């Protein structure tokens with residue numbers, strides 16, 4: 046499949062008319078997306094236009110997208126409880142906890158929550174969000190079973206496998222089959238899936254949340270930008286080719302186990318105008334502090350690879366909870 050063929054989300058009018066301002070990938074422009082000061086979510090009626098779309102990074106691969114007055118979340122993990130992953134020793138039996146006030150203070154009133162996979166740093170605040178909002182949740186069958194374990198009404202859970210293009214009126218969500226990040230031994234933490242019809246026991250620890258297969262999402266706003274969201278640093282080249290998002294939230298690799306990951310990914314995505322690295326931070330520190338890099342990420346190598354593979358892309362290194370416009 047050609048990497049330049051459009052799969053149904055044409056590059057947007059505003060992209061073509063946007064001022065040429067590409068920043069070479071080597072010159073990282075932290076916070077260099079459109080002005081944040083003017084990017085407060087609209088308080089008026091839903092207005093699915095580019096002017097009404099803001100993106101806030103929750104750290105890890107989490108995002109809040111405000112499309113006018115409508116809110117969509119991606120992997121909203123805000124509690125960031127310690128597991129020892131970064132301080133060692135790692136405790137896979139760490140109990141699952143949710144900081145309810147913190148989560149409530151940041152998620153707004155989402156109509157949709159997109160879950161890339163069900164590891165705790167993506168999923169573990171989602172049951173609380175489901176219980177306290179009317180959002181529908183999009184995820185894998187494993188995410189479905191886990192949410193049912195928390196008592197979520199199955200009618201609110203949208204199971205996808207990748208390839209689905211869901212129309213929500215004003216924007217569309219394409220589910221994209223993806224893959225989980227590989228460690229140096231070519232494996233990954235807590236593989237496993239939940240299938241069948243039985244409701245599993247309610248998870249108690251992070252080890253009770255298997256990966257459950259991994260998705261990416263391509264969110265395309267009518268008349269506005271389209272954005273590609275990853276939850277882990279691997280992908281399916283054939284499922285990704287031709288998406289052509291305006292902005293790509295991509296995860297740098299934490300190992301070299303996946304061959305030519307960055308150039309294959311950026312080529313498949315059509316060399317997006319804007320690249321936003323995600324899931325590169327220590328996700329066990331407070332969102333009130335500046336992001337700290339995960340030492341497993343070779344930042345310089347990643348930037349070099351982006352600059353070589355997609356020299357016209359600008360790289361925007363996000364700050365926590367800061368509104369960005371990507372037009």
Ligand SMILES: [Zn+2]
Pocket residue numbers: 162164225256277
């Ligand atoms: Zn994971």
